[in-house]
Amino acid sequence: MSRDNGRRDGHSKFDQARRNILRAIGLGAAAAVAQPAWGGQTLQDAFASFFQKDYRRMSAEEIEAALERIERNAAARYGVEIDCQNTPPQPGVVFGYAINISRCRGYRDCVYACVQENNLGRDSQVQYIRVLQLEQGDFNLEHSDHYYDPETVPVEGKHYLPVQCMQCDDPPCVKACPVEATWMEPDGIVVVDYDWCIGCRYCMAACPYWARHFNWTVPEIPAEEINTNTHYLGNRPRPRGVVEKCHFCVQRTRKGRQPACMEACPTGARIFGNLLDPNSEIRYVLENKQVFRLKEDLGTEPKFWYYSD
Amino acid sequence: MAVIRFIFDGVREMFRGSREYWMWLAALSVVIIYGAWRYSGQITEGLVVTGMSDQVSWGFYISNFAFLVGIAAAAVLLVIPAYIFDRKDIKDVVLVGEGMAVAAVTMAILFVIADLGRPDRLWHLMPVIGRFHWPVSLLAWDVLVLSVYLLLNLAIPFYVLFMHYRGREPNIRLYFPFVVVAMFWAISIHTVTAFLFSANPARPFWHTSLLGPRFIASAFASGPALIIITLQTVRNVTSYHVSQTVIDTLALIMTTALQISLFFVGAELFTDFYNEGSHAASIHYLFFGLSGFASLRMWIWVALVLNVIAVVILMIHPLRQKTLLLNIACVLAFVGIWIEKGMGLVIPGFIPTPLGEIFEYAPTGTELSVAAGIWAFGILVFTLLAKAVIAIKLGKISYTLKLSYSY
Numbered sequence: 001m002s003r004d005n006g007r008r009d010g011h012s013k014f015d016q017a018r019r020n021i022l023r024a025i026g027l028g029a030a031a032a033v034a035q036p037a038w039g040g041q042t043l044q045d046a047f048a049s050f051f052q053k054d055y056r057r058m059s060a061e062e063i064e065a066a067l068e069r070i071e072r073n074a075a076a077r078y079g080v081e082i083d084c085q086n087t088p089p090q091p092g093v094v095f096g097y098a099i100n101i102s103r104c105r106g107y108r109d110c111v112y113a114c115v116q117e118n119n120l121g122r123d124s125q126v127q128y129i130r131v132l133q134l135e136q137g138d139f140n141l142e143h144s145d146h147y148y149d150p151e152t153v154p155v156e157g158k159h160y161l162p163v164q165c166m167q168c169d170d171p172p173c174v175k176a177c178p179v180e181a182t183w184m185e186p187d188g189i190v191v192v193d194y195d196w197c198i199g200c201r202y203c204m205a206a207c208p209y210w211a212r213h214f215n216w217t218v219p220e221i222p223a224e225e226i227n228t229n230t231h232y233l234g235n236r237p238r239p240r241g242v243v244e245k246c247h248f249c250v251q252r253t254r255k256g257r258q259p260a261c262m263e264a265c266p267t268g269a270r271i272f273g274n275l276l277d278p279n280s281e282i283r284y285v286l287e288n289k290q291v292f293r294l295k296e297d298l299g300t301e302p303k304f305w306y307y308s309d
Numbered sequence: 310m311a312v313i314r315f316i317f318d319g320v321r322e323m324f325r326g327s328r329e330y331w332m333w334l335a336a337l338s339v340v341i342i343y344g345a346w347r348y349s350g351q352i353t354e355g356l357v358v359t360g361m362s363d364q365v366s367w368g369f370y371i372s373n374f375a376f377l378v379g380i381a382a383a384a385v386l387l388v389i390p391a392y393i394f395d396r397k398d399i400k401d402v403v404l405v406g407e408g409m410a411v412a413a414v415t416m417a418i419l420f421v422i423a424d425l426g427r428p429d430r431l432w433h434l435m436p437v438i439g440r441f442h443w444p445v446s447l448l449a450w451d452v453l454v455l456s457v458y459l460l461l462n463l464a465i466p467f468y469v470l471f472m473h474y475r476g477r478e479p480n481i482r483l484y485f486p487f488v489v490v491a492m493f494w495a496i497s498i499h500t501v502t503a504f505l506f507s508a509n510p511a512r513p514f515w516h517t518s519l520l521g522p523r524f525i526a527s528a529f530a531s532g533p534a535l536i537i538i539t540l541q542t543v544r545n546v547t548s549y550h551v552s553q554t555v556i557d558t559l560a561l562i563m564t565t566a567l568q569i570s571l572f573f574v575g576a577e578l579f580t581d582f583y584n585e586g587s588h589a590a591s592i593h594y595l596f597f598g599l600s601g602f603a604s605l606r607m608w609i610w611v612a613l614v615l616n617v618i619a620v621v622i623l624m625i626h627p628l629r630q631k632t633l634l635l636n637i638a639c640v641l642a643f644v645g646i647w648i649e650k651g652m653g654l655v656i657p658g659f660i661p662t663p664l665g666e667i668f669e670y671a672p673t674g675t676e677l678s679v680a681a682g683i684w685a686f687g688i689l690v691f692t693l694l695a696k697a698v699i700a701i702k703l704g705k706i707s708y709t710l711k712l713s714y715s716y
Contacts, residue, residue, distance in 0.1 A: 050429070054433070054440050057440070126363070130664060132664065140587065140665070141663075141664050141665035142587060142590060142661055142665035143665065144664065144665050144666075146664070146666050163664055172509065172510070172511060175445050175446060176446055176447070176508075176509075177442055177446055177448075178441070178442050178446040178448035178449040178452065179430075179433040179434055179439060179440050179441070179442060180440045180442045181433070181440075196430070196433060196440070197426075197427065197430075198425055198426070198427045198428075198430045198431065198433050198434065199356075199425050199426020199427040199430075200421070200424070200425055200448060201366045201424075201426070202447075202448050202505075204363070204366040205366065205506075205511070205512060205658070205659075206508075206509050206511055207511055207663070208510065208511035208663045209663055209664070210363075210364075210662045210663045210664045210666075212363075213363050214356070214363060214366060215355070215426070216355055216357040216361070216362070217356075217357035218355065239427075240355045240426070241355060241356065241426030241427045242426055242427060295663075298510045298511070299510075
């Protein structure tokens with residue numbers, strides 16, 4: 001990918017100058033020369049990445065250095081200057097989600113917003129959200145259509161069921177991981193350290209909701225479509241050979257914003273919020289609606305509910 | 310330094326032999342090099358060159374892994390009669406079985422490494438410097454039991470052979486405790502590998518308590534099948550004596566194990582199909598196909614037929630006692646169980662997906678080539694170990710002989 005593609009109209013002259021300086025001091029040259037061996041990294045960065053500890057064992061300084069490496073890598077790979085942050089979980093917050101399935105029309109706006117927001121590989125067509133189309137009166141997932149493609153939705157006589165990571169409170173994927181590269185954060189989000197995952201994919205076998213996806217190849221994203229507002233545990237560019245999943249848009253929600261899927265939903269079917277806040281909308285739904293969870297019999301305790309009007 | 314001389318002599322013996330022996334090593338090396346070359350392609354391109362997908366996220370590699378752990382465990386079938394029942398005839402060949410265990414565990418480990426998205430991060434699995442998720446993760450358990458099993462099967466024969474090399478009697482009180490540990494450990498490696506699958510309620514096809522027993526039963530059929538063929542080969546290509554009573558005993562064990570294994574298959578089929586629920590979708594896909602998709606159907610029926618023919622030959626005494634028919638039964642059972650416990654077990658677990666999608670899998674040329682390379686590597690390891698073991702057992706190389714040379 002040419003690094004010139006990365007020039008975004010919105011960037012200031014200062015940004016452009018800074019990037020030129022970066023290039024001048026040899027980052028670009030080193031990356032170009034070293035491309036085959038170090039995947040676009042400088043030798044020093046490749047070395048530091050290799051010996052990087054897992055997220056939960058890194059000191060504040062080590063995390064800061066890792067974030068800077070991530071930003072340099074993104075610059076080398078996509079020619080885009082991203083901002084990779086490490087916003088911590090807020091105290092007293094556990095996130096939960098609810099979907100009003102009688103309002104879902106199957107538009108898939110949530111799916112596309114998620115792809116954009118979370119820098120999902122465009123070639124690989126990884127999507128964190130699957131909207132299933134089912135016959136009215138049928139709730140057997142094996143009868144669902146994952147690839148419905150009519151002229152217009154909703155189709156008469158069909159209903160729609162969006163599925164994504166349930167952020168289980170007793171997540172089988174976390175138990176499965178042999179290197180603790182995936183875990184539940186204090187705010188209830190199950191995250192992956194993409195720099196620690198060894199790519200064994202046991203978590204994918206363990207997940208009852210098919211929420212985990214693997215980077216079979218390097219995820220390709222057009223430089224101009226990259227979301228530069230990223231988080232270490234969230235939507236930063238992923239390497240090849242590791243597992244990823246929905247993380248409740250950790251880069252947004254830890255700053256009090258809505259997840260992209262909720263923001264994009266045109267029918268208002270999606271409700272997201274703090275389960276520990278008795279005045280939150282999600283708590284209202286849980287206390288006043290007939291809610292249910294998928295595959296509750298498996299005991300995974302999803303923090304993701306469905307209800308209907 | 311007797312130990313250094315022992316290792317030196319052993320290694321020298323491994324690379325000494327007839328023209329045929331060298332051609333055999335060369336042929337294996339060609340397959341290994343080709344496999345390694347294809348693996349380097351997988352490293353460059355990523356696992357995208359395999360047939361695996363988010364839907365079927367494990368394939369041919371993990372299938373072979375599951376099967377080979379069973380072969381490794383089956384070495385215990387020589388260890389128990391040799392050391393516990395003190396069968397002299399079996400004691401003579403027990404080192405061959407342990408060599409096979411070493412080769413099988415090596416292959417199993419290589420298959421897991423071949424399946425990793427990030428083999429460069431293998432050190433993350435190391436305790437202390439990495440982050441070993443033990444005892445929670447079943448995969449961590451598998452790493453632990455396989456590594457220790459490999460060490461046990463290297464250490465015990467090493468000691469016994471070294472004593473033999475020095476012309477001394479191995480001290481049974483010294484190594485017997487390790488033999489007992491190795492026996493239980495053999496059962497553990499295959500049980501843990503079965504639990505790796507059966508631990509997942511997300512995959513109803515695997516989530517059955519019968520999986521552990523099924524794994525052990527089928528391993529105790531496929532393992533002896535391979536050992537019987539191997540021992541006959543040893544008898545034919547070397548001057549090492551392999552008693553027919555060893556083969557008879559193994560054939561009997563294999564008969565019983567294959568009967569039990571087939572009974573377990575029947576028990577699963579009955580339970581899943583008598584009142585067929587959605588949990589039976591995977592087994593329905595495997596045996597009959599689902600919504601017009603049936604790429605595994607032919608394979609599982611072939612496996613079933615192979616195993617049934619094998620069990621019929623084995624069950625009828627006059628047939629089993631004919632070497633040719635016994636060998637046919639061994640090959641049929643070996644291939645049958647390889648299909649049943651490999652592709653027939655791993656792949657249907659993913660079809661349909663937990664969200665009900667049917668997405669099929671077939672291994673690519675890369676997967677087949679890498680797998681062939683790993684198998685060839687395992688056979689090479691076994692060949693080299695067996696070559697040295699037999700020479701030492703025959704007294705062709707020994708410490709005393711060495712000394713007499715130097716004077």
